[in-house]
Amino acid sequence: MLEPRPLVAMIHAVPSGARVAQETFARDFPEARVWNVLDDRLLDDARAAGGxxxxLRxxxxxxxxxxxxxxxxxxxxxxxxxxEVVDTARTLWEAPVLKSDEAMFKAALAGPYRRIAVVASAAPAVPAAVxxxxxxxxxxxxxRAVDIVTALSEDAAAAESPEDTARHLASALRAAGGGDVDAVLLAQYSLTPAREALTALLDVPVLDGAGAAARELRDWLAAAPSPAHTEVVAP
Known part of the structure; x- marks a missing residue:
């Protein structure tokens, strides 16, 4: 049974991704009390280290x-x-820990898509998604076999509008030989605002992870038994 206001934490590396996640949770999981933690050096430091x-782990x-x-x-x-850190976290804590795009990937693989594209504007996101x-x-x-195509456009990260972001991503995808894909997956929450524009440019379904994550966490918490509340006394 879902508690009236379960506390859901989100750890962010990019402020724009944080905004997308908060907006999505407000729409798809309004019962949640959202706790946002931002370390805006996480992605830059991963880029500088080459992964x-x-x-960093x-x-x-x-x-x-x-x-x-x-x-x-x-x-x-x-x-x-x-x-990948989530796999370790799941062995250390009992509370559900969800990777950013896990629910979206499950939906894509369960769907009818034979050739799937993964697009990103940050290099570390590509191998992580694949x-x-x-x-x-x-x-x-x-x-069923699946063919995965990847495309990276770092120019999309500096785009001034969702339409510009979509154009950069579409151009990178076509250059990578992904002109005939059946679906496109956005590998970063920060790209979500470009979803509709990219759908129009490519004329294929474009999936994003934020909504899928919100719904999956809501379902997990609704199915979980209410935890027992015990008082911990410091020694």
Whole structure:
């Protein structure tokens, strides 16, 4: 049974992604009390290091520990580049921890799409998204092949409007040979405002992760038994 106002924490690496997630939760999971934690160096430091380092993984785990110690009943990491840390977090904490695009990937693989494109404006998001997709194939789509195309447009990160973002992403996708894909997945929450414009440019379904994540967390918390409240006395 869903508690009246469950506390859901979100850890963000990009302010624009944080805004998208908050707007989506307000629409799709309004019962949640949202706790936002922002470290706006997470993505820049991963870029500078050429990917996740052990130090960056430990840093994210400290942030996760911070919200869990603060009473979070569920957690969403909105930065796809740090998705692999969720696997470790799930072994350390009982509260549900969700990767940014996990629900979207499940929906895409369960759908009728044969050729799927993953588009991003930040380099670390691409291998992180592809790794998650491949990891889900054996359980979600074991009997059907899937062809994954990736496209990166760092120019899209500096675009001044959703329409410009969409044009940069579409151009990168076509250059990567993705002109005949069946669906496009946005690998970052910060790209969500460009979804409608990109759909119009490519004329294929464009999926984003924020809404899918909000609905999945809501379903998880609704199905979970209410936790027992015990008083902890400091020694």
């Amino acid at each position: 996740l380092t052990d130090a 430990r840093r994210m785990l400290r942030l996760i520990g911070h919200v869990m110690d603060g009473g979070a009943q569920a957690l969403l990491l909105t930065c796809s580049s740090y998705g 790794a998650q997709l491949h990891a889900l194939v054996p359980t979600v789509r074991p009997d």
